[in-house]
Amino acid sequence: MIAEPEDIYFYRYRDSYYEYAYELEKWKVMKETPEGYWIYRVHELSLGNRNGSNEPIIFQTTGAKKWIKKFRQDIYIGNKFAYQKKSHALINYKRRKEKQLQILSNQTTKANAILRKLIQNEKEIYLDMPELFLQKEDVEL
Numbered sequence: 001m002i003a004e005p006e007d008i009y010f011y012r013y014r015d016s017y018y019e020y021a022y023e024l025e026k027w028k029v030m031k032e033t034p035e036g037y038w039i040y041r042v043h044e045l046s047l048g049n050r051n052g053s054n055e056p057i058i059f060q061t062t063g064a065k066k067w068i069k070k071f072r073q074d075i076y077i078g079n080k081f082a083y084q085k086k087s088h089a090l091i092n093y094k095r096r097k098e099k100q101l102q103i104l105s106n107q108t109t110k111a112n113a114i115l116r117k118l119i120q121n122e123k124e125i126y127l128d129m130p131e132l133f134l135q136k137e138d139v140e141l
């Protein structure tokens with residue numbers, strides 16, 4: 001049985017914009033297809049509404065729409081954008097942070113190696129042409 005779209009939510013963790021923290025995004029299914037779901041990001045405000053109800057007001061974020069493929073959630077947590085279980089979304093976020101650290105570490109290693117080569121080349125050039133490294137006040141007119 002296919003659930004009605006209003007009954008299905010997906011979750012995704014992301015970095016917070018305001019501090020060194022993370023936050024949970026909530027995505028609602030707008031359309032279910034045989035192959036996957038069209039989802040959009042929602043925000044909930046629990047400020048109450050005009051009739052005095054404390055039901056959260058849900059509204060769509062403009063432009064935040066994604067398509068995600070269906071798969072069995074209980075056996076696979078991979079590179080999916082969002083998950084129906086918050087625990088799966090958290091595991092995926094942790095994996096993304098590990099991958100980010102690996103990429104940044106590799107970039108730092110490469111940048112350090114290039115910088116060492118530049119410094120070595122600079123020393124070699126200085127030995128050949130020290131006038132290139134004279135300060136402006138050191139140059140006599």
